[in-house]
Amino acid sequence: MFKLIFACLLIVFCRTACAGEPDLSFQAAARNLQDSAVALRERADERPTQGPLAASADEIYRQTVELTDRFGHTPADLPADYATVLSAYNTKVIGILARTGTDDKGAKTFAPEDVQVTRDMALDLEAANHATKEALAIAEPRSAPLVSVTVHTYANNKDFSGARIECTPRALKNTPPNLFVYEHISSPFTTRPLPPGRYVFSAWLLEKKLGELEMPIGLEGQQSQSIDFPLAAIQ
CATH class of the missing domain: 2.60.40.10 (Immunoglobulins)
Structure with missing residues (x-):
């Protein structure tokens, strides 16, 4: 299982770094991030002390859903750079899941920086949602801002x-x-x-x-x- 996750990470990394463009549509990238956020929340819920991490995972999921509800239903809706960001966030969350360890009681453990990283992701997604709301109030046609x-x-x-x-x-x-x-x-x-x-x-x-x-x-x-x-x- 670890080898499979590592292989997936390597493929995403190479495509993003070498091709310079996202290999996923916005909707696909968003769905992948939502799935990974749910998996992270479930794993964090296994340990009561990981409440902040579970909360960040919940917020990543919620903000991504909000963004996809507003944009991304057709290829013209959202610039490709948005998919690039979501795909990179998904790769980061998969990496957190892949290196998760267990303590002597079998509970899942995370690195201390994981909470800050996921919180930063949630805050950036919240910022994107806020900015797109502001742009939609004055912009036509319906498109997300760069x-x-x-x-x-x-x-x-x-x-x-x-x-x-x-x-x-x-x-x-x-x-x-x-x-x-x-x-x-x-x-x-x-x-x-x-x-x-x-x-x-x-x-x-x-x-x-x-x-x-x-x-x-x-x-x-x-x-x-x-x-x-x-x-x-x-x-």
Whole structure:
């Protein structure tokens, strides 16, 4: 069973990282995440001390259902990046389930960081729901928003060009590779559309990391957002 789960994780990881696009439709990605959230809640319920983890799993399920009720019924409803996020969250939850251990009484145990990771997922899904509600109030046709996010890089109090910008949802910040990569390096500006949520941005010069910045994106229904990104001193 463990080998099967590992194989599934490897396939999803390779498709997401190498192809650069989700291998699932939004509805399929959402159903998979809902199923995984239910499995996580049931396993967490086996141990009373895991109430917060069970609560986060419940919230992941509820927020995903709400998002799918609003969008995703036709391919045009939802940009593919939404499916990318849900598929990556599902992979993360499957990983939590796969490494679950047992104590000396046979009860399931989880790593301490699992509660925070799943809570971050639930909060980001809640943020996406809030942002899509705001967008629907003013937007036609019925479509979910992507936020145009422009990053401005500077170092030593001067504009800096040549940085590669990557970002990933906060819940996945310790799960490489980063989910989204800006197509163009900073000059010193670069722009990419992103689903609403809370992200960790990183700037790179070749393989050297120049900085990291956590930033909420589109949580109030904004259509665009600008970020000033200070980089480490460049010699």
